[in-house]
Amino acid sequence: MKTLLIKNAQAIVTMDDFNTVLENTNIFIENNVITYIGEKEFAADEIIDASHHYVYPGLVNTHHHLYQTFTRNLPQVQKLELFDWLTTLYEIWRGITPEVVYYSSLTGMGELLKYGCTTCFDHHYVFPSSFAGELIDRQFAAAAELGIRFHASRGSMSRGKNDGGLPPNDLVQSVDQILDDSLRLVEKYHNPDSFSMQQVVLAPCSPFSVTSDLMVKTAELARQKNVRLHTHLAETKDEEDYCIEKFGMRPLAYMESLGWIGPDVWYAHGIHFTDDELKKLAETQTGVAHCPVSNQKLSSGIAQIPRMLELGVPVGLAVDGSASNDCSNLLAELRVAYLLHRLNSSESSPEGNAILRLATRGGAKLLGRDDIGSIELGKAADLFLIDINRVEYVGTQFDPQSLLATVGVNRPTAYTIVNGRVVSKAGELCLVDEHAVVQEANRQVTHLLKRL
Numbered sequence: 001m002k003t004l005l006i007k008n009a010q011a012i013v014t015m016d017d018f019n020t021v022l023e024n025t026n027i028f029i030e031n032n033v034i035t036y037i038g039e040k041e042f043a044a045d046e047i048i049d050a051s052h053h054y055v056y057p058g059l060v061n062t063h064h065h066l067y068q069t070f071t072r073n074l075p076q077v078q079k080l081e082l083f084d085w086l087t088t089l090y091e092i093w094r095g096i097t098p099e100v101v102y103y104s105s106l107t108g109m110g111e112l113l114k115y116g117c118t119t120c121f122d123h124h125y126v127f128p129s130s131f132a133g134e135l136i137d138r139q140f141a142a143a144a145e146l147g148i149r150f151h152a153s154r155g156s157m158s159r160g161k162n163d164g165g166l167p168p169n170d171l172v173q174s175v176d177q178i179l180d181d182s183l184r185l186v187e188k189y190h191n192p193d194s195f196s197m198q199q200v201v202l203a204p205c206s207p208f209s210v211t212s213d214l215m216v217k218t219a220e221l222a223r224q225k226n227v228r229l230h231t232h233l234a235e236t237k238d239e240e241d242y243c244i245e246k247f248g249m250r251p252l253a254y255m256e257s258l259g260w261i262g263p264d265v266w267y268a269h270g271i272h273f274t275d276d277e278l279k280k281l282a283e284t285q286t287g288v289a290h291c292p293v294s295n296q297k298l299s300s301g302i303a304q305i306p307r308m309l310e311l312g313v314p315v316g317l318a319v320d321g322s323a324s325n326d327c328s329n330l331l332a333e334l335r336v337a338y339l340l341h342r343l344n345s346s347e348s349s350p351e352g353n354a355i356l357r358l359a360t361r362g363g364a365k366l367l368g369r370d371d372i373g374s375i376e377l378g379k380a381a382d383l384f385l386i387d388i389n390r391v392e393y394v395g396t397q398f399d400p401q402s403l404l405a406t407v408g409v410n411r412p413t414a415y416t417i418v419n420g421r422v423v424s425k426a427g428e429l430c431l432v433d434e435h436a437v438v439q440e441a442n443r444q445v446t447h448l449l450k451r452l
């Protein structure tokens with residue numbers, strides 16, 4: 001058995017049901033589980049002196065497109081909104097290879113770890129018909145090398161231009177092809193047990209890139225195999241117009257007609273919902289992944305997070321794909337979320353600790369997990385430490401719970417720990433050779449963009 005003692009933490013922000021914050025307290029970890037929190041000291045294989053650190057539960061990212069890490073900061077899309085942005089980028093994305101998926105996953109998840117994210121959900125939906133490589137398998141390999149807890153999805157697109165969809169025809173697959181690969185991935189990788197490091201979600205891309213038939217069959221398969229469902233919804237007015245024109249329904253009514261509503265479903269964005277639709281989400285416990293940076297970047301709008309929280313809609317926080325962010329820093333997303341809703345909703349906006357709750361417990365709930373998201377006995381040892389002995393944090397010690405959202409933390413964590421293992425320390429990834437990853441990743445980026 002491997003043991004780790006986090007000794008004498010200046011503050012531990014537990015995110016338990018009572019928002020408990022502990023001072024000058026130890027955390028004892030046996031293998032991958034928190035087994036003691038208190039004043040007693042234990043001998044341990046590894047001891048971290050946390051006397052000038054705040055300790056937080058690991059952040060949970062609930063929506064991403066890691067492959068987009070290789071197509072960010074591109075001048076030609078900086079002024080576009082979603083539909084034009086997508087049609088421009090599809091031309092580049094059709095060149096992705098298993099190596100692009102592998103190195104962009106290492107890069108994007110490496111950045112997430114450095115900034116306190118310990119569980120990542122990724123929504124990969126681009127499967128060029130020009131090759132039959134196994135893409136999601138490469139993501140699981142990258143996650144295992146980094147030591148991050150990873151929820152992959154088998155995303156998909158089946159409605160190409162010929163069927164009135166947005167993507168080019170060579171970026172869509174047949175329903176059978178998609179369902180076969182979905183089943184293969186669930187059977188090979190999905191582990192539903194406590195402390196699982198690998199899970200699979202089924203995630204057709206969006207109403208304008210997926211046929212109704214695939215949506216229905218995917219939901220049937222997911223429920224048969226007891227895995228969760230995810231898609232983009234209510235992101236833009238263009239999507240709403242598309243659904244009304246093609247299906248004669250607003251986006252949520254359309255998804256409901258396909259069986260895509262309920263506690264096992266969460267949508268990315270959820271900006272353009274009416275109040276009745278928000279009530280339906282609360283009633284059915286259908287979740288929303290809130291992506292404030294992406295929503296601002298693409299001029300998509302502002303999700304009504306204060307109202308969702310008031311109604312009890314399950315909400316998590318997410319960075320969204322790197323091409324609309326343009327980074328993978330969930331810690332930075334907390335402050336952006338906080339400020340956006342302060343601007344838009346004034347005194348009804350969530351406080352700093354409520355934003356942290358979205359990024360921890362909220363995310364865990366969307367992913368269907370009760371073993372992560374807080375620092376409590378028996379929970380997975382997923383947490384991160386911030387060194388607060390710096391000029392940036394002088395005078396902020398009265399509210400460690402809100403610090404991340406109100407003051408903001410703009411540097412890597414002192415330590416990020418996943419499943420009991422230190423995976424990032426003082427901004428350096430511990431389990432991979434970061435320099436070698438950067439070299440090869442940049443080589444792959446150049447190769448991908450050159451093909452254009």
Ligand SMILES: [Zn+2]
Pocket residue numbers: 063064065123232268320321
């Ligand atoms: Zn997205």
